[in-house]
Amino acid sequence: MNPNPTLMQRFLNGSLVLQIVIGIIAGIFVASVFPSTAQSLSFLGALFVGALKAVAPILVFILVASSIANQRKGANTNLKPIIHLYLIGTFLAASTAVIISYFFPTTLVLSATDIQATPPEGIVEVLNTLLFKIIDNPINALVTGNFIGILTWxxxxxxxxxxxxxxxxxxxxxxxxxxxxxxxxxxxFAPFGIFGLVTSTFADTGFEALMGYSHLLVVLLGCMFFIALVVNPAIVYVKTQTNPYPLVFKCLRESGVTAFFTRSSAANIPVNMTLCEELDLHKDTYSVSIPLGATINMAGASITITVLTLAAVHTLGIQFDIATAILLSVVAAVSACGASGVAGGSLLLIPLACSLFGVPNEVAMQVVAIGFIIGVVQDSAETALNSSTDVIFTAAACMASDNPEIVEDDVTPVGEYMTDKA
Known part of the structure; x- marks a missing residue:
C-alpha cells in the first residue's frame, strides 16, 4: 500500500456517501452565497447525469445478454418472486396514497393554464405504447434509452x-x-455531479415557489416516507423473516440519495448495479431485475398519480366510494408500470386517472401544471423511492431463496450482512 497516497487516490478510495453529503452541503452554500457563480457550475450536474444516461443503456444490454448467455443450466435466477414484489409494492403504494388522501384531503387553487403535452387517452393506449417499445429497433432503443426494448433484445x-x-x-x-x-x-465522480445539480436547483428555484403548495407536498412526501420506512420494510420482513431496516437504510442512503438528485431511474441503474454487487447478490439476478425494476417498479409514480388525482377530486367536491378508490389504485399501479417512459413521467397519467371520477380534462391538466411546479421535490422523492426499492426487493427475494446459487460462495451473502448489522 502506498504510504503517501495522492489526492486522486484518496478521493477514489474515500467514502462515496460522505463525499456526496459534502457535495450537497457545498452546493447549498454556493447557491445561497454566490448565486451568480452557481449558474456557471450547473454544467457539472448536467455532465454527470449525461454520463450516467450514456453508459446505462450499454451496461444493461451487455450485462443482461452476458448473464443469460453464461447462466448455468438449471440455475434459478429468482426473477419471478422479484416481479411479484414489484407489483405488490406498486399497488400497496397506490392504496396507501388513497387512504392518506382520504384522511388528509388536499384542495387546490386552479386557474387557466396552457400545457404543451398530450396525456394517454386510456389504458389501451398505454399498453399499445408498451408493446411497440418491446419491438423497437435495438439501435434506436439504445440511442433513445428505451429500456423495455433494450431488455427484450x-x-x-x-x-x-x-x-x-x-x-x-x-x-x-x-x-x-x-x-x-x-x-x-x-x-x-458522483459528488461533483451532485454538487452541480444541487447548486443549479437551489439557484434556479429555491423553495419560494413550493410554499404555496406545502400541504400537497406534505401529503405526497408523507406517503412516500410511509412506503419507504413502513410498507417496504414490512414486505421485506414478511419475505425474509429478518430485521429489514439495515438493508432498507443502506439502499436509501446509497441508491436513494443519488436518485433524488439525478431524478432519473434510468440514470440510477449503474448505481443500483454497484450496490447489488456490494451486497453480494448474484449477477444473473440483479443484472435483469434492476433494469426491469427501473421500468415496472413505480411505487413513487403510483403515489403521485393517486394523490394529485384525489386532490382534483376533493377540489371539485366529488364524492367517491371504496370500489372506485380500489379501481383508482389498480389504474395508478398499471399506468405507472406500463408507461414509465412517457414524456413527463407520472404527471401526464393524471388525466387518465381523473377520468375515473369524471374530472374535466381541462381541470386535470391544471393539476398536471401544479405537478410540474412542485416537481423539483416531488419528482426527486418519487425517483428516490422507485430506484432504492428496486435493490430492496431484489435483495429480499435473494435472501428468501433457499437456492445456494443466489449468492457467491467466496463472498459474504446479503443475509449475513443484515444479520451482522441487525
Missing part, C-alpha cells in the same frame, strides 16, 4: 448465445466486466 441475444461455444461466452463476459469498470469510474 438483450434477453433474446442472451438466449441465442446460451448454446454458443465457451470462447464466445468468455468474450461477452469480458466486455461486460469492461463496461462495468467504466461505470464504476463514472459513479466515483
Amino acid at each position: 438483450a434477453a433474446g441475444l442472451g438466449f441465442a448465445l446460451h448454446h454458443a461455444n465457451q470462447t464466445t461466452k468468455i468474450v461477452l463476459n469480458d466486455i461486460s466486466n469492461g463496461v462495468t469498470k467504466i461505470v464504476h469510474l463514472v459513479i466515483r
Whole structure:
C-alpha cells in the first residue's frame, strides 16, 4: 500500500456517501452565497447525469445478454418472486396514497393554464405504447434509452448465445466486466455531479415557489416516507423473516440519495448495479431485475398519480366510494408500470386517472401544471423511492431463496450482512 497516497487516490478510495453529503452541503452554500457563480457550475450536474444516461443503456444490454448467455443450466435466477414484489409494492403504494388522501384531503387553487403535452387517452393506449417499445429497433432503443426494448433484445441475444461455444461466452463476459469498470469510474465522480445539480436547483428555484403548495407536498412526501420506512420494510420482513431496516437504510442512503438528485431511474441503474454487487447478490439476478425494476417498479409514480388525482377530486367536491378508490389504485399501479417512459413521467397519467371520477380534462391538466411546479421535490422523492426499492426487493427475494446459487460462495451473502448489522 502506498504510504503517501495522492489526492486522486484518496478521493477514489474515500467514502462515496460522505463525499456526496459534502457535495450537497457545498452546493447549498454556493447557491445561497454566490448565486451568480452557481449558474456557471450547473454544467457539472448536467455532465454527470449525461454520463450516467450514456453508459446505462450499454451496461444493461451487455450485462443482461452476458448473464443469460453464461447462466448455468438449471440455475434459478429468482426473477419471478422479484416481479411479484414489484407489483405488490406498486399497488400497496397506490392504496396507501388513497387512504392518506382520504384522511388528509388536499384542495387546490386552479386557474387557466396552457400545457404543451398530450396525456394517454386510456389504458389501451398505454399498453399499445408498451408493446411497440418491446419491438423497437435495438439501435434506436439504445440511442433513445428505451429500456423495455433494450431488455427484450438483450434477453433474446442472451438466449441465442446460451448454446454458443465457451470462447464466445468468455468474450461477452469480458466486455461486460469492461463496461462495468467504466461505470464504476463514472459513479466515483458522483459528488461533483451532485454538487452541480444541487447548486443549479437551489439557484434556479429555491423553495419560494413550493410554499404555496406545502400541504400537497406534505401529503405526497408523507406517503412516500410511509412506503419507504413502513410498507417496504414490512414486505421485506414478511419475505425474509429478518430485521429489514439495515438493508432498507443502506439502499436509501446509497441508491436513494443519488436518485433524488439525478431524478432519473434510468440514470440510477449503474448505481443500483454497484450496490447489488456490494451486497453480494448474484449477477444473473440483479443484472435483469434492476433494469426491469427501473421500468415496472413505480411505487413513487403510483403515489403521485393517486394523490394529485384525489386532490382534483376533493377540489371539485366529488364524492367517491371504496370500489372506485380500489379501481383508482389498480389504474395508478398499471399506468405507472406500463408507461414509465412517457414524456413527463407520472404527471401526464393524471388525466387518465381523473377520468375515473369524471374530472374535466381541462381541470386535470391544471393539476398536471401544479405537478410540474412542485416537481423539483416531488419528482426527486418519487425517483428516490422507485430506484432504492428496486435493490430492496431484489435483495429480499435473494435472501428468501433457499437456492445456494443466489449468492457467491467466496463472498459474504446479503443475509449475513443484515444479520451482522441487525
